Amino acid sequence: KITSGSAWQRIQQQGFDILQRGLDRHVRLAVTGLSRSGKTAFITSLVNQLLEGCDNQHLPFFDVVRQDRFLGCRRISQPHPHIPSFRYDQALQALSSQPAQWPEPTRGLSELRLAIRFRPEKGVTSWLTDTATLFLDIVDYPGEWLLDLPMLNQQYLVWSREQLQLLQSEPRASKAASWLQKAQQIKPDDPVNEDLLRDLAEEYTELLHYFRETLGLHLLQPGRFLLPGEMSGAPLLHFFPLPAATQLEDSISPVPGTQLEQLVKRFDAYRDHVVKGFYKEHFAQFDRQIVLADCLQPLNAGPASFRDLKRAIELILESFNYGRSSLLNRLFAPKIDRLLFAATKADHITPEQHSHLVALLGQLVHGAKQHVRFDGIPCDTMALASIRATTAGYCQHQGESIPAIQGNKADTGEAITLFPGEVPNVLPNDEYWQDNHFEFVSFAPQAKQPDQPLAHIRLDQALAFLLGDKLQ
Ligand code: GDP
Numbered sequence: 001k002i003t004s005g006s007a008w009q010r011i012q013q014q015g016f017d018i019l020q021r022g023l024d025r026h027v028r029l030a031v032t033g034l035s036r037s038g039k040t041a042f043i044t045s046l047v048n049q050l051l052e053g054c055d056n057q058h059l060p061f062f063d064v065v066r067q068d069r070f071l072g073c074r075r076i077s078q079p080h081p082h083i084p085s086f087r088y089d090q091a092l093q094a095l096s097s098q099p100a101q102w103p104e105p106t107r108g109l110s111e112l113r114l115a116i117r118f119r120p121e122k123g124v125t126s127w128l129t130d131t132a133t134l135f136l137d138i139v140d141y142p143g144e145w146l147l148d149l150p151m152l153n154q155q156y157l158v159w160s161r162e163q164l165q166l167l168q169s170e171p172r173a174s175k176a177a178s179w180l181q182k183a184q185q186i187k188p189d190d191p192v193n194e195d196l197l198r199d200l201a202e203e204y205t206e207l208l209h210y211f212r213e214t215l216g217l218h219l220l221q222p223g224r225f226l227l228p229g230e231m232s233g234a235p236l237l238h239f240f241p242l243p244a245a246t247q248l249e250d251s252i253s254p255v256p257g258t259q260l261e262q263l264v265k266r267f268d269a270y271r272d273h274v275v276k277g278f279y280k281e282h283f284a285q286f287d288r289q290i291v292l293a294d295c296l297q298p299l300n301a302g303p304a305s306f307r308d309l310k311r312a313i314e315l316i317l318e319s320f321n322y323g324r325s326s327l328l329n330r331l332f333a334p335k336i337d338r339l340l341f342a343a344t345k346a347d348h349i350t351p352e353q354h355s356h357l358v359a360l361l362g363q364l365v366h367g368a369k370q371h372v373r374f375d376g377i378p379c380d381t382m383a384l385a386s387i388r389a390t391t392a393g394y395c396q397h398q399g400e401s402i403p404a405i406q407g408n409k410a411d412t413g414e415a416i417t418l419f420p421g422e423v424p425n426v427l428p429n430d431e432y433w434q435d436n437h438f439e440f441v442s443f444a445p446q447a448k449q450p451d452q453p454l455a456h457i458r459l460d461q462a463l464a465f466l467l468g469d470k471l472q
Helices: 003-024 038-052 088-096 125-129 143-153 156-167 172-183 194-213 243-247 259-281 296-301 303-318 325-334 351-369 430-435 459-471
Strands: 025-033 068-075 109-119 132-140 288-294 338-342 379-383 391-397 400-408 415-418
Touching: 025 038, 025 125, 025 459, 038 088, 038 109, 038 288, 038 459, 088 172, 088 338, 088 400, 132 459, 143 303, 143 325, 143 338, 156 172, 156 243, 156 259, 156 379, 259 325, 288 303, 288 459, 296 325, 303 351, 338 351, 338 459, 351 379, 379 459
Parallel strands: 025 132, 025 288, 288 338, 338 379
Antiparallel strands: 068 109, 109 132, 391 400, 400 415
16 A cells, blocks of 8 residues: 555654654753752752853853754753742842842752753764754752651651750750750650640751751751641641650550650651652652752851761762662662762852862762762762852952952942852861861852853853763
């Protein structure tokens, strides 16, 4: 049978579509980091560079751009309508206002999808087609959620004892003392008193907020207490570490209807639905991951905050422990195949300190790597500024030329020039803390010009590492 012209064309078109679908690529890139590590700024800038800045001048290290193979990028509908959208337009609006503002950070999970059109470089793909599309999903989630990982393996009483130990040591102890005293009134065998449990859970949440916001600490569990998202106020979050746990055997079975039984039930529900749910529904679907860390603020805040950041990074890295027998692998078979650690806000330091910042991050990550097997996943570290708010140069001080940065202070808008201090290239010891003073100043962003993409430092190198192989 002879196929008519138009039918033949249709078949050809179908064949082409199928081929195209086979050639199209898809990457789910997850962006995480503790609160204020710079996730919102990073995603805003990444999207902005791809939408507006794809030329050699702005992204010189991004091969697809340098080789003139980048054809364009568009935002398209996100794949999961039930996940909040990353608010790119609002972020850009804040950065374009006069005076420019930093975007509002997201507080939970959000996503956004881009379609990137490009000309394949070589190999079968370039022979079969002129253009290809990379669908890029960017998913933003709080690093605090990864700190809950150890709970997957824990029983309530064990968890309680671990948290009590933290609460009873400085810098937490002085602030936690009065809460601990109140919580000691809870007798495990008393009948359930919902009001008391709720009040204590709310006060415990306030404590966690104080540890984070005033003491600059990061090691805070359960993570959803700080960033509850749609779970805010839900009874699922009305539990806390029980001081009486120190006198109870792990094997005890709680009597039904008692305070202890209610606390155990809530903890189990949190672990099984909230923590497991996140790993199963989201984490296991990520292909690539960037972990952002602000190492500069803890350097400013002092040794307790820095030690805490180190421990928090170690815990975060546990989620990427891909040893075959790891808990995560057994439960969810995650598939992340590329991992980047980035020290953010590098525009807060003078350029000759950037290598120190990378070395410091390398050490923070390295300590953890001893416990973690990345199982052949390409893994890199770098220092970047998603949205550069300062300019670097030199200034004269007592007849000497010294490196300096210049920007506008975030609170007053006043223009300042300063040398913020030396970043240690190893984990700081007591001597460093005695002799050095690192001055971290929050800078206001520079107003975005309509025809210019956001200024950055090394965002192109981050893009090259995270996406380069998918754009060949
Ligand atoms: P998130 O909580 O992880 O989403 O953090 P954000 O992206 O909201 O960043 C927190 C704050 O850090 C911002 O409001 C800025 O003050 C600052 N920040 C983030 N990225 C940069 C950067 O590249 N340069 C500078 N100078 N400040 C930054």
